[in-house]
Structures are given as structure tokens and as C-alpha cells.
Amino acid sequence: MQAIIMAGGFGTRLRPLTSIIPKPMVPVANKPMMEHVIRLLKKNNINDLIVLLFYQHEYITSYFGNGENFGVNIQYILPDGDYGTCGAVGFARDYIKDDEFIVISADIITDLDLKKLIEFHKNKNSLATIVLTSVENPLSYGIVIYDEDFRIKKFLEKPTWSEVFSDKVNTGIYMFNREIFEYIPKDTFFDFSKDLFPKLLEENVPLYACVLDGYWKDVGTLQEYRFCHYDILEKRVNLYIDGKIIRVNNNEIIVGSNTIIGENFNCDKYVIIGKNTKIGNNVIINRSVIGDNCEIEDGCIIFGSVIMNGVHIGKNSSIKESIIHHKTRIGSSVVVEVNSVIGEECNIQNNSHIKANIKIWPKKIVEEGATVSTSLIWQEKWNRVLFGSMGVVGLLNSEISPEFACKLGAAFGSLLGKGKNVITSRDAHKASRMIKRSIISGLLSAGVKVGDLRAAPIPVVRYEVGKENVDGGLHVRLSPHNPNVIEIRFFDRHGNDISVAQEKSIEQLFLREDFPRASVEEVGEIVLPPRAYEYYRDGYLKSLDVETIRKAKLKVVIDYSYSTAVNIFPSILGELGVEVVSLNAFVDSSKIVRTDAELNYALEQLANIVTTLDADVGFMLDNGAEKIYIVDDKGKILDNQLASVVILLLRLASIKEEKFKIALPVYFSNVVNEIIPSFHKDIEVVWSKTLPRYLREEARKENVKFIVDGLGGYIFPEFQAAFDGMFAIGKILELIASQDTKISRVKREVPDFNVVHTKISCGWESKGFVIRKLIEEHKNYKIDLIDGVKIWINNKDWILFLPDPDEAYIHIYVETQREKDTQKLLSEYITKLNSWIKK
Numbered sequence: 001m002q003a004i005i006m007a008g009g010f011g012t013r014l015r016p017l018t019s020i021i022p023k024p025m026v027p028v029a030n031k032p033m034m035e036h037v038i039r040l041l042k043k044n045n046i047n048d049l050i051v052l053l054f055y056q057h058e059y060i061t062s063y064f065g066n067g068e069n070f071g072v073n074i075q076y077i078l079p080d081g082d083y084g085t086c087g088a089v090g091f092a093r094d095y096i097k098d099d100e101f102i103v104i105s106a107d108i109i110t111d112l113d114l115k116k117l118i119e120f121h122k123n124k125n126s127l128a129t130i131v132l133t134s135v136e137n138p139l140s141y142g143i144v145i146y147d148e149d150f151r152i153k154k155f156l157e158k159p160t161w162s163e164v165f166s167d168k169v170n171t172g173i174y175m176f177n178r179e180i181f182e183y184i185p186k187d188t189f190f191d192f193s194k195d196l197f198p199k200l201l202e203e204n205v206p207l208y209a210c211v212l213d214g215y216w217k218d219v220g221t222l223q224e225y226r227f228c229h230y231d232i233l234e235k236r237v238n239l240y241i242d243g244k245i246i247r248v249n250n251n252e253i254i255v256g257s258n259t260i261i262g263e264n265f266n267c268d269k270y271v272i273i274g275k276n277t278k279i280g281n282n283v284i285i286n287r288s289v290i291g292d293n294c295e296i297e298d299g300c301i302i303f304g305s306v307i308m309n310g311v312h313i314g315k316n317s318s319i320k321e322s323i324i325h326h327k328t329r330i331g332s333s334v335v336v337e338v339n340s341v342i343g344e345e346c347n348i349q350n351n352s353h354i355k356a357n358i359k360i361w362p363k364k365i366v367e368e369g370a371t372v373s374t375s376l377i378w379q380e381k382w383n384r385v386l387f388g389s390m391g392v393v394g395l396l397n398s399e400i401s402p403e404f405a406c407k408l409g410a411a412f413g414s415l416l417g418k419g420k421n422v423i424t425s426r427d428a429h430k431a432s433r434m435i436k437r438s439i440i441s442g443l444l445s446a447g448v449k450v451g452d453l454r455a456a457p458i459p460v461v462r463y464e465v466g467k468e469n470v471d472g473g474l475h476v477r478l479s480p481h482n483p484n485v486i487e488i489r490f491f492d493r494h495g496n497d498i499s500v501a502q503e504k505s506i507e508q509l510f511l512r513e514d515f516p517r518a519s520v521e522e523v524g525e526i527v528l529p530p531r532a533y534e535y536y537r538d539g540y541l542k543s544l545d546v547e548t549i550r551k552a553k554l555k556v557v558i559d560y561s562y563s564t565a566v567n568i569f570p571s572i573l574g575e576l577g578v579e580v581v582s583l584n585a586f587v588d589s590s591k592i593v594r595t596d597a598e599l600n601y602a603l604e605q606l607a608n609i610v611t612t613l614d615a616d617v618g619f620m621l622d623n624g625a626e627k628i629y630i631v632d633d634k635g636k637i638l639d640n641q642l643a644s645v646v647i648l649l650l651r652l653a654s655i656k657e658e659k660f661k662i663a664l665p666v667y668f669s670n671v672v673n674e675i676i677p678s679f680h681k682d683i684e685v686v687w688s689k690t691l692p693r694y695l696r697e698e699a700r701k702e703n704v705k706f707i708v709d710g711l712g713g714y715i716f717p718e719f720q721a722a723f724d725g726m727f728a729i730g731k732i733l734e735l736i737a738s739q740d741t742k743i744s745r746v747k748r749e750v751p752d753f754n755v756v757h758t759k760i761s762c763g764w765e766s767k768g769f770v771i772r773k774l775i776e777e778h779k780n781y782k783i784d785l786i787d788g789v790k791i792w793i794n795n796k797d798w799i800l801f802l803p804d805p806d807e808a809y810i811h812i813y814v815e816t817q818r819e820k821d822t823q824k825l826l827s828e829y830i831t832k833l834n835s836w837i838k839k
Contacts, residue, residue, distance in 0.1 A: 001118070002098045003046045004089055006172075007034055007106035008054025008079075013221050016343035016361045017325060022056040024106035025063065026225070027308055027326075029232050029241055030256075030274045030291050032063065033219065034106040038070050039240050044114040046102060047071070050095045052088045053078045087190035093181040103174040109228050110216040111238040112173070120210040121175040124150070128180055128200060129208045131173040133216045144170055146209040155197055168209070171216050222341055222359075226323060229289050229306050233270035241272060256292060274309065291326065304338075314350065322354075325362065350765075355511075368764055373511045374404065386510055387503040388806040389691050391489040393479065396431050400486045402438040409442025410517075411509040412490060415502065416471050418447030418522055423473035423491075423529065425453040425461040427623065428564055429589040435486055436476040440526065447518030451529040455587070457565045457625035458489070459724035463539060464532040466495035466720065480623060483593040495722065496700070497693045533568045540572055543719040544730050545738060550577035552737035557581045557610050557631075558729070559602060559620040562588035569625075569726050578733065581613060592623050603629060603637050611635030617736065617743055619729050626723040627712035630732075632743035644708045645671060645750050646743060647728075650735040651706045651716075652679050659683075663698035663707045665690040666786050667800055667813040671753040689787040690802060696721055710755075756822050759809040760830055766837050767803045770810060773836050774801055799825055801833075 011023025018026060024034035041049065049072050053060060057078055067074030079091050089103055100121065102114065112131065121129040130152065132144055145154035155170075170193070183199055184190055200207045215237035219225050231237055243256040248267055255261070256275030266284045273279070274292035281298045288302050291309035296302070300313050304321035307313070311324050314332030321338040324330065328342055331350035336342070340354050343362035348354065351369045359375040366372055386392060392408065394400040416422065422443055426432040433455075440450050451470065453461060458475050465473035471493050479485035490498045490506070498506075509515065518524065556578050560566045566585045573580050583606065584591075594602065603620060610618040610631050618631030630643045638646065648662070652675070659682040664672060666687050676683050688698050692709065699707045699721035707715035713723040716731050736742065762770060774789045784790040788802035793816070800813040812829060816822045 001046045001101065002048040002050065002096055003041050003102040003104060004092050004096075005034065005037060005041075005049055005051045005104055005106045006085060006088065007051050007060055008057075008088060009105075009107055010055050011107065014219070014225060016341060016359055017222070017225070017323065019343055019362050020056070021059050021344075025056075025059045026107075026219075027291065028109055028219070028225075028228060029239060029272060029289055030309070031240070031242070033109065034060065034064070035070070036109060036239055037104060037106055038064070038067070038072060040110065040112075040114065041102075041104070042071050044118075046114065047073060048098075049074045050092050051076050051106070052092065054082065054088075082189070083187070084189045084191040084195075086184055086192045086196045087188055090181060090184040090186060090188075090190065093184075096178055096181075099178055101176060101178070103176065105172045105218075108172060108216065108218055109232075109237060109239070110171070110173075110214065112171070112212045112214040112216055114173075116212060117173070117175055117210050120150075120208070124206065124208045126175075126206045126208040127177050128197075128205070129175045129210050130197075131171045131175075132168040132209050132211045133171050133214070134211075135169050135216075144168060144209050150209045150211070152197075152201065152207045152209050155193060155201075168211060171212075172218070175210075222323065223339070226304070226306060226321065230270075230287065230304070233272065233287060233289070242275065243272070262298070280315070297332070308344075331368070371511050373513065374407075386507040389693075390479075390487050390806075391497075393485060393487050393806070395484055396435070396486045400435060400488070402434060405435045405438035405488075406442040406445075407513070408488070408506075408510060409439035410446050410515040411442070411506045412439075412472070412474070413443040413446025413448040413524075414509050414515045415505050416446075416448055418516070418518055419449070420472070421449045421451065421468075421470040423451045423453060423461060423465045423468060423470050425456040425458075425473075425475045427477040427589075427592055428455045428562075428587045429478050429592055431486065432476045432478060435488070436474075439474065439476065439488070444524040444526070445517055446515060446524070447522040448524045450524060450526045452526055453529060453532055455564045455567075456532070457563065457568070457726070459625055459720070459722060459726060460532060460536045460568060462491060462495035462722045462724075463536045463720055464495075464529060465491050465493065467535050467539070468529060468532075469493075472498070477624060478592050480593060495720065496696055536568065537572055537575075539719065540727060540730065541575055543716075543727070544576075545734050546576060548737045549730075549733050552733075552740075553577070553579070554617070554733055554737065555579045555581075555613065555615045556729075556733065557583065557606060557613065557615045557618040558585075559583040559606050559618075560585045561594070561602075561621050561623050562586065562591045563621055563623045563625055565621055565625040565726055569621075572726070572730070576730065576733065581609065581615065583609070594623075603631070607631045607635045607637050617732070619725075619732075621725045621729075622712070625725045628714070628725040628728055629712060630743065632747060634744045636744065636747075638743070638747070640712045641669060641710050641753075641755055642747065642750065643712070644710045644714075645669065645675070645753075646746050647714060647732060647735075648672065648706065648708060649675060649746050649749060650732070650739065650741075652676070652681075652683065653739060654735055655681075655705050657681075657703075657705075659703070661686050661701075661704045663688045663695060663704055665695065665709055666784065666788070666790055667755065667757070667802070667811075668708075668710050669753045669755050669815055670796055670798065671751050674751050687784070687786050691805065692723065694787075696723070753815065754819060754822065755813055755815045756826060757811065757813050758826065758830070759804070759811045760833060760837075761808060762803070762810045762833070762837050763808050767810065770833055770836055771801065771803065793825070797821070797825075799829060801829075 007024045009023045011018035025032045146152045217228050243254040245252050246255050251269035253271040255273045259277045261279045262281035264282045268286045270287040273290040277294040279296050283300050285302045288305045290307045293310045296313045297315040299316040301318045305319045306323045308326040310327040313330040317334040319336040322336045322340040324342050325344035328346040330348045334352045336354040337356035340358040342360045345363045348366045349368040352366045353371040355373045426436045473491035475489045492498050606618045620629040630638045661684045663686040699715045699717045714728040719727050778791050782792040790800040792798045797816040802811040814822050814826045
């Protein structure tokens with residue numbers, strides 16, 4: 001007899017198990033679901049099979065081939081579109097040669113006796129017979145009403161409890177006479193329950209219900225998938241299972257060939273272990289199915305779970321009532337809580353914690369020590385911490401979605417408390433607006449009042465937060481380095497970055513989702529701070545010698561980089577009395593991020609215009625208005641290192657005190673120690689950690705007069721302890737005017753120097769090892785451990801190794817007196833570090 005197997009379903013409700021493979025290929029008890037269906041058909045002498053394909057059909061055809069290995073003959077049909085269940089069967093009309101045939105789904109688990117179906121169908125002389133069976137909850141299935149002769153009278157699709165007149169449901173198994181094709185139109189979407197069966201009833205065609213006892217389950221959800229395995233383990237269904245029965249602790253379990261089980265293995269009687277699998281020592285497995293070619297290391301606990309083929313589970317990990325798809329790697333000491341599903345080829349690194357009810361889509365990475373509290377679907381990985389060096393950073397609409405942002409806002413609001421006030425802002429891009437509004441929703445739900453500056457430069461936001469007597473602030477922007485990445489920065493009540501302790505508190509609230517929600521009357525409100533720009537402008541002008549700048553009558557070219565600085569800075573420059581030529585002085589959200597090529601082109605344009613107009617200086621603001629690029633009066637573009645030293649010279653010359661401090665990052669050039677003695681003052685250089693937050697912290701300390709990061713960022717603490725490109729421009733103009741000098745003239749006073757920077761790949765697990773090796777191998781050298789490891793080759797030459805806080809890299813900075821020595825030293829250490837990492 002022939003049978004048509006419907007194997008074209010998407011299996012949407014089984015995702016992430018079906019994100020890559022089709023539903024019929026999802027394994028049940030270590031065999032694809034469809035293989036169990038084929039074995040059932042063969043057992044009932046139905047050997048001529050026609051398989052209807054659609055989604056990811058290559059997986060099915062490559063596994064089953066022509067059916068020879070399974071003792072059947074298989075032909076395949078691939079319709080050119082979605083024609084519905086019955087419409088697809090219509091494509092088989094030319095393949096059906098017998099008078100009668102069976103139709104069955106490829107994604108059910110059953111041991112129903114199909115011989116009884118065949119006998120019933122023939123005895124009733126039926127054109128169409130539907131197999132019914134009893135289920136506990138018929139609400140999700142179609143109920144069939146039939147008379148005492150089993151002739152069908154009515155169909156009721158997915159009834160409510162008030163409409164449930166029977167527990168007999170449609171199993172999706174049918175037997176037809178070949179004449180049924182006369183009722184199925186060609187090349188038309190046609191459904192069994194909605195079209196064919198009502199049509200047969202309407203025409204009074206013999207349509208019967210065959211009620212069969214036995215096991216049947218439509219594996220339509222992830223929970224049903226797991227429960228189906230429990231039924232198999234409890235022998236409620238008769239399926240073919242590979243392996244032999246062995247006795248462990250007086251319990252009989254099924255174990256495949258070439259499987260090795262370690263010492264002190266403990267289990268109950270409900271366990272299936274596939275072939276070529278290795279179980280370590282002191283492992284506990286209860287009520288679970290373990291696939292082929294797996295490795296479960298010492299001390300693991302697995303309860304109520306399905307572990308598919310090729311999974312590796314590290315030592316002392318715990319997996320409870322969850323599903324792990326094939327070829328996934330679970331690290332050591334990982335906890336997977338109940339009802340979680342991890343897709344295929346994922347990498348769950350050591351000490352991770354997967355919370356309950358989480359779905360992780362295929363090929364994702366969960367970093368070491370991370371806690372996953374939200375399903376990981378589109379993003380590539382779940383970071384081990386929420387906050388990075390630049391705040392909360394992630395891919396738009398995947399790592400940082402509106403839902404994520406709302407939850408983050410609620411966590412921040414919960415930390416501050418009901419009735420508190422927060423200032424919010426963003427850059428000009430619509431994506432930033434979307435995320436900011438979502439964050440605001442979360443803040444409001446926590447009872448926080450929001451003052452929204454809309455689109456504003458970051459320095460203005462920091463200043464406003466510090467002056468408005470509010471409790472915190474935040475800014476949302478596109479990353480200046482990647483147009484697909486969103487950055488969210490949080491500020492304390494002074495406009496500084498929130499502390500690491502506050503970041504941890506927000507992270508804990510976010511992961512626990514333990515937010516105290518506001519009542520109806522406590523919900524926050526949104527206001528527009530009316531004087532934010534006015535406060536900034538007034539403070540800015542009070543912090544400068546405006547009269548000196550006016551008298552100098554400077555000509556300046558400024559590239560605004562399409563930033564929101566254009567909303568405030570022109571009016572400030574007007575008060576300074578400088579002649580300004582403005583470039584790109586309008587907001588354009590499509591040009592927030594510049595490529596290196598675009599940036600270099602814009603700088604060359606700026607330089608050309610400075611030269612053509614005989615301007616005194618040219619500046620380019622970055623889009624956040626935090627950093628600047630400088631072009632001197634000769635039209636020469638200063639690289640950021642050189643510009644930093646030039647402005648440092650100007651600043652040191654302007655300070656009247658005899659004793660003060662400056663702060664520099666540890667990668668800054670040692671040339672500063674050659675410069676300082678010429679000023680004949682007691683100047684202390686504070687070498688700082690490199691991240692912006694630490695430089696800003698130094699700026700708040702007593703008697704610190706200047707901070708520079710060597711990357712275009714300048715802090716003048718007399719105005720605010722933050723990088724502010726707009727104030728830096730004003731201050732540089734004051735320095736030039738008060739000293740009656742030019743940038744090119746000061747540049748000639750700078751000794752030659754060159755700091756070279758590169759980075760090498762280094763996994764998180766290797767960073768500590770590399771740093772330790774560096775310290776051990778350089779015990780006889782002077783070493784600074786302010787940030788990373790800085791090794792002094794002599795009193796002038798040095799090399800710094802700095803682990804990246806956010807990515808799997810180590811940064812290397814080198815400064816020597818001769819360029820060839822720099823390259824030699826850099827090459828030598830890159831080779832050395834790579835060899836250590838490889839080991």
C-alpha cells in the first residue's frame with residue numbers, strides 16, 4: 001500500500017529547534033520524528049511512500065534518500081508554493097497507483113495500529129476516513145462529531161470548553177480512495193479541515209471516523225516535545241529505540257553501542273543514552289534522553305532534559321527540564337534552569353547561568369560568567385556584563401531592542417526611586433529616538449519624572465544634569481564607529497558617569513526583573529527643561545576670558561560634522577567675537593557615523609579651506625561634540641597625539657599657580673617629561689587608567705588643571721569635569737589669543753616622539769595568563785601596573801600591554817627613541833604573545 005507523508009511544515013512553534021532543520025528532522029529519542037513515522041508505516045506493511053516537501057527539504061532527502069536503508073521505497077514531491085495541506089496532497093495524484101492510500105504527518109509520534117484503519121476503511125466502503133483518538137485537552141484540536149455508525153456529521157475546529165462534546169480529535173491521519181482527487185482542485189490552496197471535509201459533507205460523500213486506541217501526540221510546542229520524551233521514557237508509546245538494556249543501581253536503562261559510563265554514575269529507570277557517548281565520573285542523570293556522540297564531564301546533573309547529538313557539557317554543570325540542540329557546547333559550572341531551550345551549535349561558556357524559560361537561537365555565544373535572563377534570538381552573543389566601558393552598547397533591534405530599553409529604563413528608575421528626576425537626551429538619529437523613548441517608558445513606569453532635552457550634544461546634557469539639581473541623566477546615540485550599534489550612557493546627579501557600583505545595581509535589577517512599579521497616581525511625567533542651552537552658554541562664557549578672545553579678532557573654520565552642536569555653538573561663538581566659517585553646520589542623521597575615508601576627506605577639506613582663507617586655526621567636532629580634530633594656521637592636520645602635546649604646552653604656559661597637577665593616560669608619550677622642566681614649576685603628572693571614566697574622575701580631584709586623552713579629548717575642569725569639544729575650542733582660542741601665538745609656532749617647540757599602537761586577538765580565558773606571563777618574564781624591569789602592564793625597556797623606551805575591557809583583544813603601545821627600534825620591539829612581542837595564546 002502507498003502512503004503520502006506530509007513533511008513540508010515550518011515547525012514555527014518549535015523554534016529554535018527548527019530554526020535550521022525542518023520539523024520532521026527534529027530528533028525524538030535520538031531519531032528524526034519522520035523516521036518513527038516511516039518505521040510505523042513499514043510495520044503496517046505500507047512500504048511505497050511519497051513524501052511532500054517544502055521547508056529545508058535538503059535535510060530530509062539527504063537523510064532518507066530513496067528509503068532503501070529503511071526498507072521502504074521513497075519518492076519526493078516539492079510543490080512550487082504553499083498550497084495548504086490538502087492542496088499539497090493534490091500534487092501526488094499522478095504518483096498514486098493503488099485504489100487506496102494513507103496520508104500521515106511527518107511530525108507526529110504515534111503507535112496507532114494502522115492495520116485497523118485499513119480494515120475499517122474497507123469495511124465501511126468509505127471514500128475518506130479520518131483517524132480519531134482521545135486526548136485529555138481537546139481545545140487545540142479539531143473535534144469530530146459522528147453517529148453510531150461512525151459516519152461524520154460535523155467538524156468543530158479548536159472549540160471552547162462550552163463547545164466540547166467529545167474528547168475525540170482529528171489525528172491528521174487519513175485514508176482515502178483514489179477518487180478523492182476529483183474533489184481536490186489543482187494548483188489551488190486547499191485545506192483538509194476548512195475545505196475538503198466540509199465539501200464532502202455538503203455533497204453527502206461517505207466520510208467516516210475511525211477511532212483508534214494507542215499513543216498519539218502532535219509535537220507542536222517545545223513543552224509537548226519534552227513531554228513526549230517523558231512518555232517514551234515511561235514506555236507509554238511503543239517506538240524503536242537504538243541500544244541495549246543495561247542495569248545501573250537496580251534500574252534498567254537503554255544505552256547505545258560504544259558508549260562509556262564513568263564511575264559512581266547515578267540514574268533512575270527513565271534514561272536513554274545514545275551511541276558513542278562518554279559519561280564522566282559522579283554524573284547524575286534522571287528522566288532524560290542523551291544523544292549520540294555526546295560528552296558529559298564529571299559531576300554533571302541532568303534532570304528531565306533532552307540532550308541531542310554531539311553536545312558537550314563541561315564539569316559540574318546542571319541542566320534541568322530543558323532542551324539542548326545538537327553540537328552545542330556547554331562549559332563548566334553552567335546552570336540551565338527549567339523550561340529553557342538552547343539551539344544548535346551554541347557556545348555557553350564557563351560559569352554562565354541560563355534563567356528559566358529562556359530560548360537561545362542557534363550559533364549564539366554566551367560569554368563566561370554571564371547571566372541570561374532574556375531570550376537570545378537575533379544577536380550573536382550575550383555579554384557577560386550589561387555595562388561596558390562606554391555604557392550599555394549593542395546592536396540595534398537585536399541586542400538593544402525597544403523591549404530591552406524599556407526594561408533598562410525601569411531598572412535605572414528603580415535604582416533612583418519613585419519621585420526622582422532624570423534628564424534624557426539623544427543624537428539626531430531616529431533609531432536613537434526610538435530607544436530613548438522606550439527607556440523613558442521604563443522610567444515613567446518606575447515613577448520617575450523625565451526632563452527630555454530631545455536631541456542635544458553630550459557636554460550640554462552633562463552640564464544640565466549637574467546644574468538642574470536632578471538625580472541622574474542619560475544619553476542615547478549611534479556609535480561613532482558602527483552605524484548598527486547603539487550606545488546608552490548613564491550619568492549621576494553631577495553629570496559624571498554613574499559609578500561601577502551603580503552599574504552593578506542596575507544590572508542586578510535588570511537581570512532579576514524585580515522592578516517596583518508605580519501606581520496610577522505615581523507614574524512619572526515628561527517635561528521639557530526650558531533653559532538648558534541658556535545655562536550651558538552662561539557657564540561657558542563665564543569660564544573664558546571673552547574680552548581677550550574678542551580683541552584677537554581670530555578667523556576660525558569649524559566643521560560641525562552635522563552634529564546637534566549646531567543648535568547652540570554658533571551663538572556662543574558670536575559672543576566671542578571671532579570670524580567663523582562654518583562647514584556642515586546642519587543636523588543630518590544619515591551622516592552621524594563617518595568611515596575613516598570620509599573622515600580623512602573631511603579633514604583635508606577643512607585644511608584646504610583654512611589655507612585658502614588664511615584662517616588662524618581649524619577645528620572639527622565629532623558628532624557627540626566631545627572631541628575635536630585640529631588644523632593649524634598653515635593648513636596642516638595635526639594627528640591627535642601631536643595636537644595633545646601642543647595644547648598641553650599652551651595650557652601649561654597659561655597656568656599662574658606654581659604647583660598643580662595634570663592627568664594623562666598611561667599610553668601617553670613620555671615626551672611630557674621632557675617638556676615640563678622648561679616651565680620651572682612644580683607640576684605633578686598623574687598617570688591615569690585609560691578609560692574615559694577614569695580620566696573624568698581625575699578631573700574632579702583637587703588642583704588638577706588639565707586632562708588630555710591623546711585621542712582628541714580635552715578636559716578643562718574649571719568649566720566641567722568632562723570631555724567637551726565645544727569648550728575645548730573656546731579655551732584653545734583663549735590660549736592662542738592670550739599668548740599671541742599660533743598653533744604652528746607652538747608645534748615647532750614639541751620634541752620628536754612617536755607612540756605606535758596595535759592590537760592582537762586574545763580570548764577572555766587567555767588574558768589573565770598573558771598578563772601573568774608578562775610580569776613573570778620581566779621581574780628585572782621597571783613595571784607600572786596602573787592599567788595593564790607597562791614595561792620600561794630603559795628610562796625612555798617602554799611597551800604597554802592593555803587588555804580590552806569589552807572585546808577579546810590586547811592593545812599594545814610602544815614608544816622608543818628610534819622608529820626602527822619601535823617596529824622591532826613591537827614585532828618581537830607580538831610573536832611572543834601569540835605563542836603564549838596559542839599554548
